[in-house]
Amino acid sequence: MDIIVGKLSGFCNGVSNTIKRASSSLDQYKKVYCLGEIVHNERVISDLENKGMITISSIDDAPNNSKVIIRAHGEVKETYDKAKEKNIELIDLTCGKILIIKNKITKKKEESFITIIGKKNHPETLGIKSFSNGYSYIVENEEDIEGLINEFNNSKLNKMFVVSQTTFNASKFDKLTNIIKDKIPGEIEIDKTICNATSDRQEETKELSKQVDKMIIVGGKHSSNTKELENISKENCKYVYLVQEAKDLNKEDFSINDKIGIMGGASTPEIIVKEIIDFLEKEVK
Numbered sequence: 001m002d003i004i005v006g007k008l009s010g011f012c013n014g015v016s017n018t019i020k021r022a023s024s025s026l027d028q029y030k031k032v033y034c035l036g037e038i039v040h041n042e043r044v045i046s047d048l049e050n051k052g053m054i055t056i057s058s059i060d061d062a063p064n065n066s067k068v069i070i071r072a073h074g075e076v077k078e079t080y081d082k083a084k085e086k087n088i089e090l091i092d093l094t095c096g097k098i099l100i101i102k103n104k105i106t107k108k109k110e111e112s113f114i115t116i117i118g119k120k121n122h123p124e125t126l127g128i129k130s131f132s133n134g135y136s137y138i139v140e141n142e143e144d145i146e147g148l149i150n151e152f153n154n155s156k157l158n159k160m161f162v163v164s165q166t167t168f169n170a171s172k173f174d175k176l177t178n179i180i181k182d183k184i185p186g187e188i189e190i191d192k193t194i195c196n197a198t199s200d201r202q203e204e205t206k207e208l209s210k211q212v213d214k215m216i217i218v219g220g221k222h223s224s225n226t227k228e229l230e231n232i233s234k235e236n237c238k239y240v241y242l243v244q245e246a247k248d249l250n251k252e253d254f255s256i257n258d259k260i261g262i263m264g265g266a267s268t269p270e271i272i273v274k275e276i277i278d279f280l281e282k283e284v285k
């Protein structure tokens, strides 16, 4: 069996920084709330919860005067306002690359309509949108462009500033922005704010999935970047398995003659990839 692990598999800088800083906050304060899953990986979450982290789904669930982590995806503006009202100390671990997008939007929002290419219900996309002054729209698919045209016309603005969710598919971004440029008159500034960690990993996944018989993508069920890696692999490889851990694999799906590619998402610890390699080497006959 030939196993190739992607060079870019595993934690991106943003996730690695989040986990380190969350862990040191717990050493310092013992009890810290976290707004949403800190990263999309059950093992990482349970390790931090064992140290005293409590996962909550809304800032309303955090007591007054408590300490609350904002994870790498960032949060909507309303969360920051509510935290102030409740005298909550925020441990803001929003990834620097997402803060840069929010700053750009803050600068452009007076003169330009803001379009965000990304998943409509993703916390990062909603967080970015909340920093616009209301003249903004999220485009996830081609079907959303009609709605964008209506909103843009209603805004009476004649400039548009387009950004991306950091983990969005790079080629889909290009396709959607080309349609926008074709259909919408006026000055359109496109800023492809896809994170390099994401686009490079997607590119490597594409190349790797072309070379192997079977592809294993390792990551959380709720992870947008992992889902994207699965979709990219399926375009090039007939057998693609999206798993969280080695126990999710079925040894009957593999044979000793297979060439297997493995790519971990941005929230996948290296140890889980090692366990998958061990499983394949020991269990597959």
Ligand code: SF4
Residues within 6 Å of the ligand: 012, 013, 014, 015, 072, 073, 095, 096, 097, 098, 166, 167, 195, 196, 197, 198, 266
């Ligand atoms: S994928 Fe990029 S933007 Fe997202 S957390 Fe990682 S480094 Fe930050």
